[in-house]
Amino acid sequence: MMMTTTQADYDLAVVGGGPGGYVAAIRAAQLGMKTVLVEKAQLGGVCLNWGCIPTKALLRSADVLRLVREASRFGVQVGQPTADLQAMVARSRAVAAQLNKGVDYLMKKNKITVLHGTARLDGPGHLAVQGAQGASRLAARHIILATGARARQLPGLQPDGESVWSYREALVPVRVPRRLLVIGAGAIGIEFASFYRALGAEVSVVEMADRILPVEDEDVSAHVAESLRKEGMRLYTGARIAATSRRGAGAQTEWQVSLEGRHQDSLVADVVLVAAGIVGNVEDLGLEGSAVRVERSHIVTDAFGATGEPGVYAIGDVAGPPWLAHKASHEGVACVEKIAGLNPHALDPNNIAACTYSHPQVASVGMTEAAARQAGRSIRVGKFPFSVNGKAIALGATGGFAKVVFDAASGELLGAHMVGEEVTEMIQGYAVARELESTEAELMSTIFPHPTQSEVMHEAVLAAYQRALHI
Incomplete structure (x- = not known):
């Protein structure tokens, strides 16, 4: 041409x-x-x-x-x-x-x-x-x-639209698989695991890292794992795929998957969803x-x-x-x-909030507690649960918490981590605080409306300085 x-x-x-x-x-x-x-x-x-x-x-x-x-x-x-x-x-x-x-x-x-x-x-x-x-x-x-x-593909597990899915196939299913195996416990994997579990699928999740949502704060990962297990999900962390085999075709396909590492189990699935990065x-x-x-x-x-x-x-x-x-x-x-010749600010990755829309939801911005300690920072950590928040109790959404990490010397908000109902709609408050370089003093003096779930964000800041009021 x-x-x-x-x-x-x-x-x-x-x-x-x-x-x-x-x-x-x-x-x-x-x-x-x-x-x-x-x-x-x-x-x-x-x-x-x-x-x-x-x-x-x-x-x-x-x-x-x-x-x-x-x-x-x-x-x-x-x-x-x-x-x-x-x-x-x-x-x-x-x-x-x-x-x-x-x-x-x-x-x-x-x-x-x-x-x-x-x-x-x-x-x-x-x-x-x-x-x-x-x-x-x-x-x-x-x-x-x-x-x-x-989506990253794994050898022998290329998406076929039937028994091996990437996120694309998972978005337009013709049926709910009876047994779903999700490979990868990052945001995408956990979101789809939550969706299909709600629809009645038996869901197993395999993750190479030692915990699900491995980039999140360890307390958040632990809370989500406990919640998912209560919903009947099986989580295999510190594990990798050792071997796979399949029998049948189409809707009659059955996968046999062997794991190695912390878990040396053999799993059976009708559909394998690969969410192993990009x-x-x-x-x-x-x-x-x-x-x-x-x-x-x-x-x-x-x-x-x-x-x-x-x-x-x-x-x-x-x-x-x-x-x-x-x-x-x-x-x-x-x-x-x-x-264009203007003078924009360079992007700071620590000011970018991340959200996972699983059940429960997860949202975070800045450094985790472990990352702050590894960086040699002297820190103050505050944590406050939704279980004693009036609005959360009224909504029947008492699971989860807000957690903040401050620099002990300067009061800089190093990171904030939330898990619970609609926390993805609240994390922007902490993101704004980081962008404005707010310290604990400004956050303590901010008046949060009552009754709202966002009051937990305020109480977490107070808790970092032993000033929490409602616990």
């Missing part, structure tokens, strides 16, 4: 329309840059279409199911609820589709040219684009690579011959996304951890503002 050269010159070309790429494009347009965005699939990327948003829609269905099952606790009598899997999946896909249309609207509103296809570097300041309408070559003064990442999408980008450096499947950048190749930048998951949509969006804005 003949390649044509576009006549338009762009100030910025963005490759990838996920939460990093499309936000970067919008900010560039706001700053007066002529911008083009190239996306090979759906605007919004994995997060909006196959990750953050549709999973939360499914998890909301699971929460409603749990709540209805417990309705009698609240004086409400209902019949035995049943899960309509097809309706849950349809709602999840509809939510994603609505937001996908929203991103399309934002591109048009901001007069951003959108090209559907693949793009690769084609010499300094140029991209070769291959789409449904053929091939073209465009010129851009700056190029941002925001191609994201994909790999950056660095292939077919034309990086060969450029000064762009790749390490462990991720593009190496400076604090503002610049690579070793002049005029080429990388943001989001393809640029490395933390692999979070809001980190990608923030990186996109900072990168564009740096290109």
Whole structure:
């Protein structure tokens, strides 16, 4: 097919329309840059279409199911609820589709040219684009690579849409597996484990680390593990897959999985869900011959996304951890503002909150207690439970706690960790505190509204200084 050269010159070309790429494009347009965005699939990327948003829609269905099952606790009598899997999946896909249309609207509103296809570097300041309408070559003064990442595959456990799933297959199931094995106990693995357990699946989780949610504070991991076990989930930590074999096909498939390490068990499953990390999408980008450096499947950048190749930048998951949509969006804005000659602040990973929407929910920002001690900090730790919080008691949501870690000398809030009902909606309070460099003094003097679950956040701060009032 003949390649044509576009006549338009762009100030910025963005490759990838996920939460990093499309936000970067919008900010560039706001700053007066002529911008083009190239996306090979759906605007919004994995997060909006196959990750953050549709999973939360499914998890909301699971929460409603749990709540209805417990309705009698609240004086409400209902019949035995049943899960309509097809309706849950349809709602999840509809939510994603609505937001996908929203991103399309934002591109048009901001007069951003959108090209559907693949793009690769084609010499300094140029991209070769291959789409449904053929091939073209465009010129851009700056190029941002925001191609994201994909699920890591394990040998012998490649997703087949039937008995081996990645997150994509887990989002559109045709049936609830009777026995589900989840490999990986990070946020994605634990979220799906929670969803399918709520729907009645027998769920086992295998994790190589010595605890589930290994990047979270140890107290949080322990609480979640206890809660999941009470729900009937089996957790195998400090274990790895030694061997696998399968019998049958389709819905009749049965997996035999042998473990080694702390657990040397043999597990049986109908479906295996692989949630063992991600790999950056660095292939077919034309990086060969450029000064762009790749390490462990991720593009190496400076604090503002610049690579070793002049005029080429990388943001989001393809640029490395933390692999979070809001980190990608923030990186996109900072990168564009740096290109525009403004003076943005470099992203501080310790100020990026992380959320896991399992049952119970988990949210954190900053250093764990163990990390602070390993860094040689002298610390004060405060912890306060939801079990004595008035609003939590009224809601019937008394599990969990808030935990804070302060520098003992300066009062700096080093980290905050929460587990419980809707803590993902509260962690932003601690994130703001870290961004504003608040100390224990400001947090103690802040008046939290009553009755709210957020009062636990205040009491945790007080507890770090032996001033907790309600325990």
